[in-house]
Amino acid sequence: MPFDTDRLPSWLVWQQRPFPDANLLLLPGRQPALVDSGFVGHAEETASWVRAHTASLSLVVNTHWHCDHVGGNALLQRNGAGIAASARDALAVARRDPGCCQMEYLDQPVPPYSVDELLDDGQVLLLGDTEWEVIRTPGHTPGHLALWHPDERLLAVGDALSDYDVGWVNLALDGPDATTTALDSVHHLIDLDPRVLLPAHGPIPADTGAALANAARRAQRLVDDPDGAVWYGARRVFAYALMIRDGIPTDAVEPYLHARAWLKDAAWLLRRSPESLATDLITTMLTAGSIVSRNGKLHAAAEHTPVPPSSLRQPPPSTWPAVDAAHLP
Incomplete structure (x- = not known):
């Protein structure tokens, strides 16, 4: 109800x-x-x-x-x-x-x-x-x-x-x-x-x-279950990455994951290589139905709203304009 x-x-x-x-x-x-x-x-x-x-x-x-x-x-x-x-x-x-x-x-x-x-x-x-x-x-x-x-x-x-x-x-x-x-x-x-x-x-x-x-x-x-907590976080972050990018081409997914700091840290905590963790992350999420393969891309299965690709291009915080005195906490 x-x-x-x-x-x-x-x-x-x-x-x-x-x-x-x-x-x-x-x-x-x-x-x-x-x-x-x-x-x-x-x-x-x-x-x-x-x-x-x-x-x-x-x-x-x-x-x-x-x-x-x-x-x-x-x-x-x-x-x-x-x-x-x-x-x-x-x-x-x-x-x-x-x-x-x-x-x-x-x-x-x-x-x-x-x-x-x-x-x-x-x-x-x-x-x-x-x-x-x-x-x-x-x-x-x-x-x-x-x-x-x-x-x-x-x-x-x-x-x-x-x-x-x-x-x-x-x-x-x-x-x-x-x-x-x-x-x-x-x-x-x-x-x-x-x-x-x-x-x-x-x-x-x-x-x-x-x-x-x-x-x-x-x-x-x-x-x-600390290992389960690491897996849970990895699944959530990866699904979100797919949502905001309208999916990632299937042949680009593993290279994308290998380059991510969060995946490297998860692999270290799980005593795995980033490459093996990326492969298992994709396989287990496909099996569970939380991600799907469609038209040559992997997509998040959960309901989500499309995102303009241009919005993803934001400058890193270290290059943000300096805070002026009016905005100093």
Whole structure:
């Protein structure tokens, strides 16, 4: 049974979006705010959707810095919105660190942006006409945040969990305890006893308690099976790569994978060669039906929206324009 949208307050606007975008949560009012901004290839659509629901936008709050959550930041910032993000993400963006947004590591495009407001655990934000509490939820990324509205018991969870899964965890970049950190974050969210979960991907769960219990089980499995956690991340990153590129020619897929830093790290953690891991990754995902071969290309099987190829051509963070004093966190 799908979620009954009548359970949502009238003062928020929600849009579920297929990959490669994150869902949109808009809080119109005194300080119109948007939670996450989607993929760069659909930034104009995001901006148009925002304009259809509010005359202005004061703030974009990023749950974390992956490309499907910050891709509209640059356009919305040029249009006058400020950007708020976790202190960890904000400082790296201000320094223009090469690792910003894991853009080069994951081979996922992000246009240059700056962060205007640093967020930390327990901070209270006025979003629209209502106050939301910032909740640190590291795991999927170290700087991941959730947003909590205690009066209505609404919880915007980003990629910490969804109706069908939990966020993948990067053991290579974030260390062997990253899965335990992610599990702790899930339990922290459970302890809040939310009435409604607002995930960044997929539908709003109809049964909040069941979704949280399922997320706890899935997160525990990642702790119990580190190799499985690595495989899970590799499958998710590869499927996303296929989505944003409208597939990759079959004869180019393995060379593409061999050149990826994330695959090399996964191979090291799994005590494999990158070449053998790439071959097995393709074979197992074809067998499972999560990718398909069609017209000489491999494609992701999950529903996704086409991306203009030109949007993939974004400069690396180390070459982004320097942050001026007005945008220093």
